[in-house]
Amino acid sequence: MAGLEVDYPAGGVDIRLSGSWLNASIASIDGNIKEIEGRTFAGPARIDLTALENLDTGGAWMIRRLAGKLERNAESLSLSGGHPGMLDLIAALPPELPEPESEAARRTLFERTFAPFGGQVMNLLDDMVQSFNIIGSAVRGAQLKLGRGSGLSPAAVFTHVEQMGVNAVPIIALMSFLIGAIIAQQGAFQLRYFGAEIFVVDLVGILQLREIGVLLTAIMIAGRTGSAITAEIGSMKMREEIDALQVMGLNPVGVLIFPRLLALVIALPLLAIVANFSALAGAAVVANIYSGVTLEVFLSRLQSAIDTSTVVSGMLKAPFMALIIGIVASVEGFKVGGSAESLGKHVTASVVKAIFVVILVDGIFAMFYASIDF
Template structure:
């Protein structure tokens, strides 16, 4: 190992200047000579010879510094590197003057074509998502075994475990949010109906709106944000650790093992949570109606009984299983798309929540149109 110190010496004479370098010019040693070289660089002019005869060893870091000195001196005059081995001189000369700048790409396509391109990409992406959702649904129905073996049923223990996570543990937040939503609707409705002397009709407003639309819609949105993101994160993390591939190797259907119990749990949990949300919202509306408009609890219940019927209750509850299936499938599709990085996981969790909420709202609108068409 060479223990000589790295050094640089500036000499005058012979019609120019000579910069004599010595010692081991390696990554671990060149930092000591950089301040001295910066001072010398300001005084280099005319013909300059950089003598590297005294350099005992050279790596890329040292060669890069010499190259930078050469480029700086070449702006003031002629520069020549002398001495040293051929390998050293080739290493120095092989380094670029500066990184190449990327060329500016000019899009010469017509404006109409450029405008349609993102629309086409979105259409293709939507079609691919529909195909992926169909694949996930079909694979989940097929069962837990691979196609070479007889299909198996989902584990009851897995379904119960998912019911605990998606249903039971979601009850507190569903109760709180629904109570507040019912109270807000009742307060705003009573405030507007007061001008017409019809505050008692706030019971009709809250009952029909909550049971047909708001109850199942807000519950599904909260489940999409809470359970949908969890499904994507769980499946995505397993995809990153190649656990999904391990299930395939041992002859199991990953969709049937991972997705089917979660979809079944969602189909069971979402209708039950919708019922809980409806009761909480109606209770919140009753409390606010009494405090804000003086409508007693007995009057509230009597008016609610006259305003709504079983069809109103069923109209909202029928939507819940369909929304649950969509939330589970979208979350599973996004989880299966996760790559090998944490950034990819975060992106697909976000996409899962956004897509699930969008599809839930779209489905609610389609149900509303369908109910109106059949007069339900």
């Protein structure tokens, strides 16, 4: 328990401290301390620490605050008694804590308006630089040299292909089946007013093979696999496993990132093919039930509606989208700090950025195909 005795001899003040001045026990005497701090003394002020038993930073700060006030409000101030360590702790603290200056007050209106935008631009440039660094380091770190035993491990690539591709087949197939069925149903519903329900086959075939198939597959992979890559690399960084690889003389990017990038480039086009077949199957089922289009008619119309360029234009996007997802996920993984909050933040950022860039790249491909009439 913190103790405080005060005498007022000859216009001065004598303060004797006793007991344990700890953070948990000083609240009861804070009012008495503030009352002394608010008075002015014509004589000297003395603080006696002889009976003080225990002291922590909270108690030392209260004594230092009291001493600072008495230095200004009394003729003189003296501290006596106490353990030397207590005196050192009290002396190490400032008499008053500075008021925190508002950051908004220090910045001009122009800075407050454009600084967030500028910060985002600089972050984007940093991400681009790190992305190119990951691409170069991944290729170099793989050490693909003929006749060398220390190259890319096929087992690592096949393991990631299984995790990213094979295990994702059920959800990709189910999602694409439903998407194809929905497009067919809505298309047939609208085309029925014009007596052109048969053209729903053209709609589903061209839309799925050119755009929707690879795009939705890439979005699903960005959410499923991109987040996993970020979480894996971020966890390794938190546990300092990446630093351990560097100490061993290994390139972390080549060891960790390159197999994942290669597996994504292999898995995403194959998943896009699965998605296309599933969507067409869903469209065929709905067209048969909803519009009476038989499977033979559906396949015949589909064969006349699409050509090689329709299939190729969609599949060409898949490797680029796979690289984008892998690189964005890796960049965010290497940004993870030492806390679980940082890991969650960068996993979320990885998914959002990957989906945004994938949609942006799909739009760029669409404009490019239109410009060359492909």
